[in-house]
Amino acid sequence: MASISNRTVAAQSFVSGPLQMPKITQFKIGICQLKVTTEKSGNIFKARNMVVQAAAEQGASLILLPEMWNCPYSTDMFAKFSEDFNDIESAPSLLMLSEVASSFGVTIIGGSIPENDAGQLYNTCCVFGPNGELMAKHRKIHLFDMGKPLPGEVQFKESDNISAGEKPTVVDTDFGCIGIGICHDIRFPELAMSYSARGAHLICYPGAFNMSTGAALWELEQRTRAVDNQLYVASCSPSRDSASSYMIWGHSTVVGPMGEIIATTGHEESVLIAEIDYAAIQRTRESLALESHRRKDIYQFIDLLRESSNS
Ligand SMILES: NC(=O)CCC(=O)C(=O)O
Numbered sequence: 001m002a003s004i005s006n007r008t009v010a011a012q013s014f015v016s017g018p019l020q021m022p023k024i025t026q027f028k029i030g031i032c033q034l035k036v037t038t039e040k041s042g043n044i045f046k047a048r049n050m051v052v053q054a055a056a057e058q059g060a061s062l063i064l065l066p067e068m069w070n071c072p073y074s075t076d077m078f079a080k081f082s083e084d085f086n087d088i089e090s091a092p093s094l095l096m097l098s099e100v101a102s103s104f105g106v107t108i109i110g111g112s113i114p115e116n117d118a119g120q121l122y123n124t125c126c127v128f129g130p131n132g133e134l135m136a137k138h139r140k141i142h143l144f145d146m147g148k149p150l151p152g153e154v155q156f157k158e159s160d161n162i163s164a165g166e167k168p169t170v171v172d173t174d175f176g177c178i179g180i181g182i183c184h185d186i187r188f189p190e191l192a193m194s195y196s197a198r199g200a201h202l203i204c205y206p207g208a209f210n211m212s213t214g215a216a217l218w219e220l221e222q223r224t225r226a227v228d229n230q231l232y233v234a235s236c237s238p239s240r241d242s243a244s245s246y247m248i249w250g251h252s253t254v255v256g257p258m259g260e261i262i263a264t265t266g267h268e269e270s271v272l273i274a275e276i277d278y279a280a281i282q283r284t285r286e287s288l289a290l291e292s293h294r295r296k297d298i299y300q301f302i303d304l305l306r307e308s309s310n311s
Contacts, residue, residue, distance in 0.1 A: 019282055020199055022176040026279075030054025030063045031272040033252045033265055035239045036072055040081055043070045044096050050271050055104040058273045062175045064236040065111030066252070067183045067206040068123065069093075073238070073246050075161045078121050082114035085124070085137065094126060094134075102132030107173050111206040111236060112140065112182050120163050125180050125206060127171050135173065139165025140182035141191065153212045154246055158184075168194055176201030176278060183207035186221045186235075189228060196229035201278050205235045214249020219261070227259030230284045232276055240267035257284040 032050035036043055047069055054060040067073065070093045071081030083091035088098075097110045108128045115124035123140035143158040168191055169180045179195025179202070186192075186205045195203055203225060209218045218235070226233040233255045240250050250267030254274035263274035285291070 019201075019278075019285065020177075021278060021282075022172075022201065023174045024061070025176075026275070026277045027062060027175055028058065028060040029234055029254060029274050029276055030058060030060030031234060031236045031252045031254065031263075031265075031274070032063065032065050032069075033237055033239050033250060033268075033270050033272060034066065034069060035241060035269045036066070036069060037241075038072055038077070040070055041092070044093055047093075048096050048100050051100050051106070051108065052104065054271050054273065055100075055106045058271065060106065060273055062107050062109070062173075062276075064109045064204050064234055065206060066236045066238040067112045067208045068114070069111040069206075069238065070113045072241075072244060073208045073248065074244075075156070075158065078114040078123075078161045079116070082116035082121055084116050085126070086117065088134075097126065097128050098132040098134070101128040101130060105130040107135075107175060109178065109180065109204045109206070114162075115139070121161055122165060123158070123162050123182055124165075125169075125182055127173070127178070127180070129173065136169055136171035136180070138169035138180040138182065139163075139167075140185060141165045141168070142184045142188055144184040150212065154210050156210075156246065170195055170198050170200055175276075179203040181205045183209065186225060187217075189225065192225040192229050196231055200229075200231055201281060202232040202234060202276070203229075205233065207235050207237050208246075209237065209249045211247045211249055214251065218249055218251055219253060219264075222253055222255045223259040223261070226255040226257060230257045230288070230290060231281055232256060232278075234274070239269040257281045 093113050101108045110126040112123050112125045115122040125138045127136040129135045145157045177199045179200040222233045236252045237250050240248050253264040254262045256262050265272045
């Protein structure tokens with residue numbers, strides 16, 4: 001296995017004015033909606049195969065994995081499946097992502113896995129660049145704690161085992177400036193706005209929505225984040241396991257800057273491929289220049305968001 005260099009790209013500073021275009025503006029994104037089991041080594045093997053399928057067989061150069069792809073989405077499992085990111089040589093999921101990224105020259109938004117940092121657990125996404133380097137790490141900021149469940153909803157309290165991340169994450173890649181949110185993070189428009197304000201072209205949300213909120217809100221949240229911010233949104237869920245206590249909605253999706261669904265899938269295991277073209281962001285912003293219509297004199301909180309995400 002390749003060793004991982006710990007080059008963490010500094011968060012990009014706030015970009016104002018016209019959209020900055022990255023080196024590559026048209027590319028295929030591969031979304032790996034895999035079935036997660038209780039066998040960690042099998043999950044790692046499966047995830048690698050799906051990345052290879054997306055990259056080598058279907059030409060994707062940016063690849064997204066689901067939330068908790070090496071571990072069932074269950075609070076009693078997180079500790080057992082967790083990895084210590086400070087000791088990467090003992091972290092098989094991270095080693096695999098680094099190795100497959102460099103073997104196929106792709107950038108991987110590595111979904112999330114449970115991170116163990118000195119006994120504290122986080123729900124963490126790692127981004128690996130085409131040389132296998134660790135480019136960024138995002139710890140889920142908004143933990144999924146259900147209040148009183150509505151009829152048909154599951155009971156879930158992520159904060160029983162997981163600690164919340166404290167920082168938003170944008171990463172500057174060959175495929176643009178990418179903001180990261182994990183599942184429940186999608187429900188907070190302020191996070192997406194802060195990414196947009198920092199020049200994001202794409203926001204990636206690994207997620208595992210459940211059956212009731214999934215049917216009602218998963219697509220709506222993605223389209224809203226995309227259309228409000230006039231950028232691309234991509235989500236990746238595990239596939240559904242009907243035997244599991246937490247039934248997952250699935251339906252990984254890619255949405256364009258007009259809120260249009262570019263690609264989506266059902267609840268089964270699948271590799272979804274979508275074409276992204278950032279010219280669509282430019283076209284959308286030229287025809288509807290929301291940023292210049294924005295009445296910043298009336299609401300100043302966006303400036304506070306910029307300040308907080310740059311600190
Ligand atoms: N993994 C999660 O954060 C679950 C989010 C979810 O189902 C929701 O409704 O929010």
